[in-house]
Amino acid sequence: MSAAHLSPASGVGVDRQRSRRRRSLRLTLEGWAFVGPATVLVLGLSIFPAIWSFFLSLQRWDGFSEPQNIGVGNYAYALKDADLAAAVTHTVLYTALFVPASILLGLLLAVALNRRIRFIGLYRTAIFVPFVASAAATGILTTYLFSPQFGLLNNILRRIGLPQQGWLEDPRQAMVVIAIMSLWGSAAFTTVIFLAALQDIPGELVEAARIDGATARQAFWHVTVPQLAPVAVFATIWQVIQALQLFDLVYTTTRGGPLNATQTVVYYLWNAAFRQTEFGYGSAVAWTLFLVTMLITVGVVLYSRRARIEAF
Amino acid sequence: MPRIPIHRRSTARVAAAVTTVGALVAALTGCSGGGGSTTLDTKADVTLTWWTGQADEAEKILEGLAGEYEKLHPNVKIDVSSGAPSTEDLLQKLSASFAGGNYPDVSYAFGSWASQLEASNRTLDITKQVADPDVDWKGFSGAARQTARPTGKKTIGFPAVVDNISLLYNTKLFDAAGIPYPTDRWTWDDFRAAAKKLTNESTDTYGYAYSVSGSEETTWQFWPHLWQNGGEVLSSDGKKAAFDSTAGVDALTLLRDMAIDDKSVYLDQTDTKFGQLFAGGHIGMITSGPWQLYDLKTAKTDYGVTVLPGTDGNHETVSGPDLWTLFDHKDANRAHWAYEFTKWLTDPAQDERWNVEYGNLPLRESETSSAAFQAQVKALPGLDVMAANSANAKHARPTVPAYNKLSEAIGDQISAVLQGQGTPESGLKAAAAKADAALEGNGP
Known part of the structure; x- marks a missing residue:
C-alpha cells in the first residue's frame, strides 16, 4: 500500500522508530479498511467469476449434468x-x-x-x-x-x-x-x-x-x-x-x-x-x-x- | 498519463455473469443439501419452496392457493415466489440454485427443459405414487404425461399448464372479403386460398402471420405441418433428426409459397407483434393458443376459433405442456409434502380455480364439463374449441436434451427460407446436419 509514503519523515531515536513503525502499521490498516470493501467487491464480483469462467471454459457443462473436462x-x-x-x-x-x-x-x-x-x-x-x-x-x-x-x-x-x-x-x-x-x-x-x-x-x-x-x-x-x-x-x-x-x-x-x-x-x-x-x-x-x-x-x-x- | 482500466469492463464480463450468481449463492448459503429426515413423519413441520414462474394475476391466484393449503395442513409452510423475472429465466435460476445447493422443492418448468432437469439427478421420481388411481394420471393428455416422463424412466413432476395451437380468424376481415369462415374440414389449400384473398397491400392487411425470429415459436408452429404430412422430428431411436424428409419439404414448401409467391404472410421478426396485429384487424388468420384470447377480448376483436386445417383429414396440432417439477432434497418429509401439494394443486377442484380461472386450458379433459369452465368459455369464446383440440395433439414435442439446439437449427432455416434465402430442401438439410451434431453430443 501507499501508507509508507504517507508516514512523515522523522528522526533516528529508537523510540521514535518504534512509534513510527506502529504508526505506519496503523496507517496501513487504515488504508486497507478504506479499500477493503471495494477490493472484496471487485475480487468477488469480477475477478473471481472471471477466473472461474476460465476453468468453466475447459469444460462441457449444461448447468445441470455433471461437467466434463474437455481441455481446449x-x-x-x-x-x-x-x-x-x-x-x-x-x-x-x-x-x-x-x-x-x-x-x-x-x-x-x-x-x-x-x-x-x-x-x-x-x-x-x-x-x-x-x-x-x-x-x-x-x-x-x-x-x-x-x-x-x-x-x-x-x-x-x-x-x-x-x-x-x-x-x-x-x-x-x-x-x-x-x-x-x-x-x-x-x-x-x-x-x-x-x-x-x-x-x-x-x-x-x-x-x-x-x-x-x-x-x-x-x-x-x-x-x-x-x-x-x-x-x-x-x-x-x-x-x-x-x-x-x-x-x-x-x-x-x-x-x-x-x-x-x-x-x-x-x-x-x-x-x-x-x-x-x-x-x-x-x-x-x-x-x-x-x-x-x-x-x-x-x-x-x-x-x-x-x-x-x-x-x- | 492515464491508463485505460482494461479490466473494468472486461470482455469476460458476460462470462463472469454466467458464474457470479452461482458463486454468490454458493458462498452465501453453503451447501444445504443433506441433513434431511430419512423417515417420514407427516406431522413434522416442513417448509417448502415453490417457484411458480408466473407473474401478476397468475402469481396472485397461486399464492392464494398456497395460503389455503397451509391452512389445511398447519405443519406445512410454503415459501411461494415467481422464482425469476420471467418464466424463461427460471432455467438459469435453477442452474444457479443447483450450483449453490439451494434449489426449490417445486418449480415451474417449460416442457422443453424436462430431460435436462432429469439429467441433473436432483428430481424426485413419483412414478409409483401417480399410479394410484386417486391421482387420475391417465386423465392428463398423452403429450403432458410424456413430457413429465422425459426419458421414460422417471416421472419428474405433474403437468402444470397445457395448451395447443388452433386456427383463429378475424370474422370482420372474412366478411369484408366475402369469404366463408374456416371450418374443421378445411385443408391447407383452402387456407392458402383464403389467405391470398384476405391480403391487401393498400391497407397493410395480411392473410396469415408467421414468426421468423428463429425461436421455438418459429419451430413449433412447423411441427403440425410436418406431422400431418407423415413426417417425424426425430428418428425412432431419438438419435438423428428426421425432419429432413419429403414430408418436411412438402410442409415447408407450402409456407414458403405462401410467404414468397403469394406474399400473404406477415413475417414477424418478434414473437409477439403478430398477435397485436391480429387483434388490431391487420391479419386475417393466425395459429395460436389460449393465451391469445384474453388480448382479443380486451381489444374487442371479432374472431372465431377452429382446429388447424388438415392434410388428408389429419388435423393434428402441437401441444406444449409445462411442468411442476419436484426436486429431491434427501428429506422424506419435504418429498412427501412436495408431492402431496402438487397433487392437490393439479386436482380438478383446484385446477378449476387456477388454470380455468386464469383462462388457460384445464389440465384434464374431464374438467371441460364443469360450470367453472363453461363460465370461462362465455367470457373467452373459443376456449372450448381449443380444449377439445387437445385431442388432436397426438405427437409429443421431443424432450431430448438437445431439443433446444435442434429447435434453433431448424428455426433459423425456416426463417431463412420464408425470407427468400435458400430452398426448403437445402434449408432442412442444413438444419438436420446441425441438429444431428447436437444430438450426437458433438459441437460445443
Whole structure:
C-alpha cells in the first residue's frame, strides 16, 4: 500500500522508530479498511467469476449434468464454428461503422461547441443527454422510430414519396441502423473528451499561426488537430472496446435477427451460455474475445508509443 | 498519463455473469443439501419452496392457493415466489440454485427443459405414487404425461399448464372479403386460398402471420405441418433428426409459397407483434393458443376459433405442456409434502380455480364439463374449441436434451427460407446436419 509514503519523515531515536513503525502499521490498516470493501467487491464480483469462467471454459457443462473436462475442446470448436465466424463478421462490420463515425462526429460536435455563443450550456446538455439514457431506453425508443409499418421514419419517407425501408427487419440494413442508434447514444462521450482536449490547447498557438498568415482551416488542421492526436488514440481504443462488446442494443431491439444479421460476438456467447445452456462454450468464446481485445489494445498502445503520440 | 482500466469492463464480463450468481449463492448459503429426515413423519413441520414462474394475476391466484393449503395442513409452510423475472429465466435460476445447493422443492418448468432437469439427478421420481388411481394420471393428455416422463424412466413432476395451437380468424376481415369462415374440414389449400384473398397491400392487411425470429415459436408452429404430412422430428431411436424428409419439404414448401409467391404472410421478426396485429384487424388468420384470447377480448376483436386445417383429414396440432417439477432434497418429509401439494394443486377442484380461472386450458379433459369452465368459455369464446383440440395433439414435442439446439437449427432455416434465402430442401438439410451434431453430443 501507499501508507509508507504517507508516514512523515522523522528522526533516528529508537523510540521514535518504534512509534513510527506502529504508526505506519496503523496507517496501513487504515488504508486497507478504506479499500477493503471495494477490493472484496471487485475480487468477488469480477475477478473471481472471471477466473472461474476460465476453468468453466475447459469444460462441457449444461448447468445441470455433471461437467466434463474437455481441455481446449471448446476453443478448438470456436475456431471452426461457422456461426461464430458470422458473428465475428457482424461485429467487425459494426466496429468499422461505429468507431470512425463516433470519432469524426465527436470531433465535429466538439469544435462546434467550443465557442462562445448564446445558450452554449443548453446545447452541451442536449448533446450529453442521450449518453446518460440507458441502452434499453435507447433501444425501445428507436424501435418505434424505425418500425417499418408504424415508425416515424417510414412515415416521413411515405410523405415525401420515397420507398419504404425495412430498417431493423431487413438483414442488410439492420446493422447499419444499430450503428446509427449507438452513435446517437454515445457521440456525447467522444464529444466531451474532444471538447476537454480542445479547451486545453493554448489559444496563443492558433493566434500565432493566424498572425503568421494561416487561414482558419489551415490553423485547424495543422495546429489544432495534431494536438488532439493523443486524445483521439485514447478515444479510438475505448470505442473499439465498446464496439466489440456490443450486446445491450441488440438485445433490446433485434435479438440477433433478422436472419442472425445482428448477432454480435457477445450476443452469440450469451445465447450459447444462457439459451442453449452451454456454459463452457460461452465462457470459451468470452475468453477468446477478451484476449483479442487485449491484443488490439496493447498493439495500439505500442504503436502510438513508437509513433510518439503520447496517449498513454 | 492515464491508463485505460482494461479490466473494468472486461470482455469476460458476460462470462463472469454466467458464474457470479452461482458463486454468490454458493458462498452465501453453503451447501444445504443433506441433513434431511430419512423417515417420514407427516406431522413434522416442513417448509417448502415453490417457484411458480408466473407473474401478476397468475402469481396472485397461486399464492392464494398456497395460503389455503397451509391452512389445511398447519405443519406445512410454503415459501411461494415467481422464482425469476420471467418464466424463461427460471432455467438459469435453477442452474444457479443447483450450483449453490439451494434449489426449490417445486418449480415451474417449460416442457422443453424436462430431460435436462432429469439429467441433473436432483428430481424426485413419483412414478409409483401417480399410479394410484386417486391421482387420475391417465386423465392428463398423452403429450403432458410424456413430457413429465422425459426419458421414460422417471416421472419428474405433474403437468402444470397445457395448451395447443388452433386456427383463429378475424370474422370482420372474412366478411369484408366475402369469404366463408374456416371450418374443421378445411385443408391447407383452402387456407392458402383464403389467405391470398384476405391480403391487401393498400391497407397493410395480411392473410396469415408467421414468426421468423428463429425461436421455438418459429419451430413449433412447423411441427403440425410436418406431422400431418407423415413426417417425424426425430428418428425412432431419438438419435438423428428426421425432419429432413419429403414430408418436411412438402410442409415447408407450402409456407414458403405462401410467404414468397403469394406474399400473404406477415413475417414477424418478434414473437409477439403478430398477435397485436391480429387483434388490431391487420391479419386475417393466425395459429395460436389460449393465451391469445384474453388480448382479443380486451381489444374487442371479432374472431372465431377452429382446429388447424388438415392434410388428408389429419388435423393434428402441437401441444406444449409445462411442468411442476419436484426436486429431491434427501428429506422424506419435504418429498412427501412436495408431492402431496402438487397433487392437490393439479386436482380438478383446484385446477378449476387456477388454470380455468386464469383462462388457460384445464389440465384434464374431464374438467371441460364443469360450470367453472363453461363460465370461462362465455367470457373467452373459443376456449372450448381449443380444449377439445387437445385431442388432436397426438405427437409429443421431443424432450431430448438437445431439443433446444435442434429447435434453433431448424428455426433459423425456416426463417431463412420464408425470407427468400435458400430452398426448403437445402434449408432442412442444413438444419438436420446441425441438429444431428447436437444430438450426437458433438459441437460445443
